[in-house]
Amino acid sequence: MASTACYHTLGSIQGQGYDGKTGLLSRLGSLPVKTVSKGVNIEMRLLTRGSCYPRSLKLCVVRASSSHSSVADPVRIPSNSNSSDSQKKSSEASLILIRHGESLWNEKNLFTGCVDVPLTQKGVEEAIEAGKRISNIPIDTIFTSSLIRAQMTAMLAMTQHRRKKVPIIMHNESKQAQKWSQIYSEETNKQSIPVITAWQLNERMYGELQGLNKQETADRFGKDKVHEWRRSYDIPPPNGESLEMCAERAVAYFREQIVPQLLTGKNVMIAAHGNSLRSIIMYLDKLTSQEVISLELSTGIPMLYIFKDGKFIRRGSPVGPSEAGVYAYTRRLALYRQKLDEMFQ
């Protein structure tokens, strides 16, 4: 069903805008529009309502279009509550979202939440694979949660990046920590990508479920209660967060700390968790609470958004370098990739 909707929108995409109030008539299978290269097979990951993200479809290319038609009810970001300000900044910035891969408790099927559990070997490989997919996309700042599985995912992914800038984790936990982590070379600073860790990007805190397996939770609380906590938007488990509470602190952080970066033209990557990322996507794509509950994000598959003129345009998931063809989502990204090719030939 998603695929039919997808092909259908593909054909009608050129000049059409979307109604800001009602958004797309059907959110299923909405696609980004601006594909630049001709004659190339593009594998797209779709954000769908009722099924697991992503579903891959092979699509034939759309003619290059210069239209600025926005897709999927993009969010308008006011800056200084004066929208003309943001209009002056017509710079385009990339926003990459990566959900970390398999952790040691995923493997054991335990409720993890904010317990700081590391990646399995599989999770390590997923991170490296994800890195290959974004190796040609510019990144100026990285945000992660305060949990090692997200931080490792970011650092492992960046080992694959072609630009070879060095991620440096910022330390602010104490005056000494800040002082001790100072860099004394301007040149080196320029070749660095600041990495900011924030608890607000942590996984949803699962309270008294943390560390329990499915059986233990059923025994302790009853199957229906547990099901309710998992499926509802606003009912928290004992001493834990509801999805709504998680979304509040994640989206607030995104708006206060990350959007300003994007507004200054910085390309940003966020490496985080299922619930904190779907909260942000809920904000970017203006999803309802029902829609966000059924949103499943694949692990290790990065999601790309373009931020332009104060709007977020969903761009699906970048193709890995082993897949045939050159891809570019915007002209600017195509030029960036070209520069990298020139640097390394």
Place this chain on the structure above:
Amino acid sequence: MASMACHHALSSIQTQGLQNKVGSFSGKIVSKGSMIDMGLLSRAICYSVRRNLFTVHASSSSPVANPIQIPSNGESKDFRKKSDETALILIRHGESLWNEKNLFTGCVDVPLTQKGVEEAIEAGKRISNIPIDMIYTSSLIRAQMTAMLAMTQHRRKKVPIIKHNESEQAWKWSQIHSEETKKQSIPVITSWQLNERMYGELQGLNKQETADRFGKEKVQEWRRSYDIPPPDGESLEMCADRAVAYFKEQIVPQLLTGKNVMIAAHGNSLRSIIMYLDKLTSQEVISLELSTGIPMLYIFKDGKFFRRGSPTGPSEAGVYAYTRSLALYRQKLDEMFH
């Protein structure tokens, strides 16, 4: 020179404590007829010179290389009751992105390269059969990643869990609510006291820049001296002060209660600890070079540290064991997985 001392020591090992610190290694080798690959701590040469040694008869303990007597409650009798033996593993992290670029790193939080990732996994294979109950790392990601990557290889399959104490909320949010799960967890404690030596105004500079800014001799002096710090930075002595203090106050008590500990840290913080364990002089510690990614094993028994070299990887022939208790542990793992 080290090899001669080594072979010499081998034949005289049974009852004699070693006078000569060079090439000293432990006497307790249990299995007969198998090749044991030992990393040797030598004064002037790189740590982990490989030697294929033939076995030594099993012998009951003789302390080696001036082991340190750990006083507890100022009463040496107390810890002799605890005749438990515990393992202490030290791992220095592998290549970081600034190692690759030849920049002074210090406490700048730079991650591992792909090579550093592979080194960590290799190191993990070497310690996959050694019991670990607690892990200590620095507050820098390259050491933390090294520990977590190494543990993906561990056969016992306990789960390392990083402890969070930076705030009341951080502590509360990271609570585990299942006793069974807790038993299958290995607490990981991060601390800045295990950080690399802080290099002050050299941090981020390359060799040329430092020479231009400070002059080649000054830089050489800072790198080679024990107690002269670079501007706004730490001397090796200052680094050792805080690392060893932390080791004595936080880590030794764990060993005393019978916990097997792994420390994943950095060149200078680890050599500081080794200086303490092996009672090296400041001259000796300056020339001590630790291999990256090659774990070092010590046995803590009766309040004393016994250096056990470096565990061999599983691809190397033969069964290895450094003490009877480690041999039994490995046997248990084999039984679990067959």
